[in-house]
Amino acid sequence: MNPADNADDTPSILLVDAEILARTPIAAYLRECGYLVIEAATTDEAWTLLERRQPLVDIVFCALDTPGARDGFALAKAVRSRWPDIHVVLAGTLQKAAEVATELCDDGPHLRKPYDSQLLVNWIKRLRASARR
Amino acid sequence: MQELASTSAADEPRHILVVDDTIAARVSLAGLLRVLGFIVYEAADADQALTLLSASLPVDCVITDVEMAGSMNGLGLLRHLRNTTPHLPVVLVTGLDLRPQDLGDGVVCFRKPYRPEQLLSHLDTVLAKHESR
Numbered sequence: 001m002n003p004a005d006n007a008d009d010t011p012s013i014l015l016v017d018a019e020i021l022a023r024t025p026i027a028a029y030l031r032e033c034g035y036l037v038i039e040a041a042t043t044d045e046a047w048t049l050l051e052r053r054q055p056l057v058d059i060v061f062c063a064l065d066t067p068g069a070r071d072g073f074a075l076a077k078a079v080r081s082r083w084p085d086i087h088v089v090l091a092g093t094l095q096k097a098a099e100v101a102t103e104l105c106d107d108g109p110h111l112r113k114p115y116d117s118q119l120l121v122n123w124i125k126r127l128r129a130s131a132r133r
Numbered sequence: 134m135q136e137l138a139s140t141s142a143a144d145e146p147r148h149i150l151v152v153d154d155t156i157a158a159r160v161s162l163a164g165l166l167r168v169l170g171f172i173v174y175e176a177a178d179a180d181q182a183l184t185l186l187s188a189s190l191p192v193d194c195v196i197t198d199v200e201m202a203g204s205m206n207g208l209g210l211l212r213h214l215r216n217t218t219p220h221l222p223v224v225l226v227t228g229l230d231l232r233p234q235d236l237g238d239g240v241v242c243f244r245k246p247y248r249p250e251q252l253l254s255h256l257d258t259v260l261a262k263h264e265s266r
Binding site: 020024027028031038040041042045048049052126128130131133 | 156157160163167172174175176177178181184185187188189190
């Protein structure tokens with residue numbers, strides 16, 4: 001068994017963001033909401049994962065400025081064209097990404113948010129400040 | 134899986150940083166470790182790993198691939214961590230035959246394909262040592 005498989009129908013999110021200090025807290029938040037979260041650092045990584053179809057992805061959540069052969073918009077367009085059943089959401093700012101994450105949690109498997117979007121933003125800002133020291 | 138779980142993941146969840154630029158390998162190992170109760174951070178290269186380590190996230194052990202693109206490969210990351218955080222356990226995985234002198238004292242390298250049980254058993258050992266320091 002591949003433990004990353006979502007055989008138990010847990011909804012899965014492919015989180016695509018190059019900035020590790022934003023991606024890691026958002027991924028942790030979404031996991032607390034009950035999602036299976038797969039992390040990709042580039043759109044190329046995301047596409048590789050999507051083409052493998054293992055684990056199956058329900059939602060692609062992508063930062064607009066993610067590097068790769070495609071930017072976030074192009075990845076969204078390609079995903080919608082090839083896999084129309086996959087829901088794609090884009091975020092251009094940290095604030096927007098945190099809002100998207102909390103909205104996803106509203107519909108998530110656990111039906112509760114671990115904390116609100118501003119706390120998620122604050123956590124990411126603290127990590128960034130800590131890393132700059 | 135149950136058998137694996139019985140050898141790992143103590144009462145307090147341990148934090149593992151997985152570094153691999155091959156998304157399939159990274160997702161697979163990270164997924165296995167999460168199933169076993171570890172809290173797992175994922176980095177797609179050494180630079181992301183160092184950024185994460187420079188922030189205030191707790192990391193108990195780093196598992197890194199050796200052959201990686203970017204400013205340094207896994208051996209470069211190992212050397213860097215030996216200088217900056219000498220007590221942080223590092224485990225290498227590689228498809229290459231590495232000489233013991235490439236690794237340094239106490240560093241264990243798993244040759245791909247390795248058995249997950251072997252890696253997890255070694256993790257138990259290094260985490261117990263790390264905790265007792």
